[in-house]
Amino acid sequence: MTNTVMTRVVRREMHSPRTVVTVVVLGLVVIAAVYAGVEIVLHLVGAAPLLVAPGAALAWVAELPAAEPRAAVIAGAVAVAIVGLVLLWFAVTPGRRPKHALGVTGHAVIVDNGVIASAVAERVRRELDVPKGAVVVGIGHRTADVTVRPEPGQVVDRARVRSIAGEELNGYAPEPRLKVRARVLPSAGRDEAS
Amino acid sequence: MNATNRGTNRAILLLTGLILLAAGACTVLASAWPVAAQAWEAWAGGAVSWMQDADESSRLSDATTVSWLTIGVLAVLLVIAVGAVAVIARLGGGRSSVVICEESGEGAQGAVVIRQGFASDAITHSLASRGEILTSRVSASRVRGEDVLHVSVTPRQNTSPVDVAETVARLVDNLARLTGRETPTLVSIHSGVRARLAADQPRVN
Numbered sequence: 001m002t003n004t005v006m007t008r009v010v011r012r013e014m015h016s017p018r019t020v021v022t023v024v025v026l027g028l029v030v031i032a033a034v035y036a037g038v039e040i041v042l043h044l045v046g047a048a049p050l051l052v053a054p055g056a057a058l059a060w061v062a063e064l065p066a067a068e069p070r071a072a073v074i075a076g077a078v079a080v081a082i083v084g085l086v087l088l089w090f091a092v093t094p095g096r097r098p099k100h101a102l103g104v105t106g107h108a109v110i111v112d113n114g115v116i117a118s119a120v121a122e123r124v125r126r127e128l129d130v131p132k133g134a135v136v137v138g139i140g141h142r143t144a145d146v147t148v149r150p151e152p153g154q155v156v157d158r159a160r161v162r163s164i165a166g167e168e169l170n171g172y173a174p175e176p177r178l179k180v181r182a183r184v185l186p187s188a189g190r191d192e193a194s
Numbered sequence: 195m196n197a198t199n200r201g202t203n204r205a206i207l208l209l210t211g212l213i214l215l216a217a218g219a220c221t222v223l224a225s226a227w228p229v230a231a232q233a234w235e236a237w238a239g240g241a242v243s244w245m246q247d248a249d250e251s252s253r254l255s256d257a258t259t260v261s262w263l264t265i266g267v268l269a270v271l272l273v274i275a276v277g278a279v280a281v282i283a284r285l286g287g288g289r290s291s292v293v294i295c296e297e298s299g300e301g302a303q304g305a306v307v308i309r310q311g312f313a314s315d316a317i318t319h320s321l322a323s324r325g326e327i328l329t330s331r332v333s334a335s336r337v338r339g340e341d342v343l344h345v346s347v348t349p350r351q352n353t354s355p356v357d358v359a360e361t362v363a364r365l366v367d368n369l370a371r372l373t374g375r376e377t378p379t380l381v382s383i384h385s386g387v388r389a390r391l392a393a394d395q396p397r398v399n
Binding site for chain 2 (some may be wrong): 004005006008009010012013015017018019021022023025026027029030033034036037040041044046058059061062063064065066070073074076077078079080081082083084085086087088089090091092099102104105106107108109110111112113114115116118119121122123171172
């Protein structure tokens with residue numbers, strides 16, 4: 001029982017609930033509905049419209065294809081379609097948060113990618129004995145990019161970097177698993193010399 | 195972690211997205227393609243004149259300009275507005291103030307309720323003494339009828355998440371031993387501005 005509950009909790013933590021976008025959309029819907037209602041009531045009591053009377057608005061929509069300037073109408077329509085596409089994108093994509101679940105301890109553990117990155121960088125930095133800031137780690141959904149810029153005169157083996165980072169990540173048992181991509185840049189001194 | 199219905203959120207976004215996309219695409223089509231423009235004007239003109247007819251034929255009485263059609267439109271607008279507000283109001287929630295709730299058993303044992311504040315104080319105070327953890331927050335929520343404890347911590351940069359997770363897990367296990375009941379626990383470890391600005395942990399080797 002607990003297991004299904006925790007799976008659900010972890011899944012919900014790892015994905016965005018799309019709350020902000022939904023609240024914005026619903027807020028605009030409420031404003032539009034209230035505004036349309038106000039215009040209709042104003043029309044019924046015979047008062048002057050706030051912006052446009054309901055009948056005139058309908059007629060404008062009916063004659064939209066012939067409206068001038070044509071370019072402005074098309075640009076507006078394209079903008080509306082793009083907003084629609086963006087909303088569809090928000091509705092359909094998984095909305096993954098930059099986090100990983102770790103298979104350590106008996107409890108459910110979720111870690112920001114930034115925490116994993118800084119811990120891996122620190123481990124690689126200590127093992128290779130390079131100065132602070134010489135190791136840059138980027139954690140993606142399935143990959144870990146490790147970039148090392150050694151001191152002048154220091155030789156760093158790419159395979160070694162990969163094995164250190166891989167060993168550290170194995171200890172985390174991240175879900176989904178992270179594949180290490182290591183890169184060793186030419187040392188900083190060479191750029192200045194050349 | 196809250197009880198927001200994510201399916202509803204996505205359904206709303208899907209629906210509005212489709213409507214806007216369709217409206218935009220139809221307008222572009224009608225503006226750029228004469229055949230579509232004719233179809234639009236014929237259809238829209240028909241719809242507008244139908245509405246005028248319906249408006250005139252469904253007047254409440256001869257004396258007013260109020261018709262059942264306008265009342266119907268107003269009712270639909272009201273339903274949309276109220277529905278949208280209701281969905282917004284239902285977002286979030288699901289927090290619970292109880293971590294463990296034990297029914298009174300046989301004999302001398304009475305009902306036991308452990309409030310979230312107790313678990314929260316116990317865990318945050320224990321974590322406060324640890325140098326590598328900058329902030330911690332504990333909340334409880336109810337998921338599918340089970341109380342779940344959520345411990346979220348922000349460690350200093352360069353701290354191994356495994357060490358942090360084990361520290362927190364030990365505290366939670368101690369709490370479980372004390373209360374005699376295991377609460378499902380989610381440990382979330384965050385990075386953030388606070389973690390980036392704080393100094394690295396002093397190394398004593």
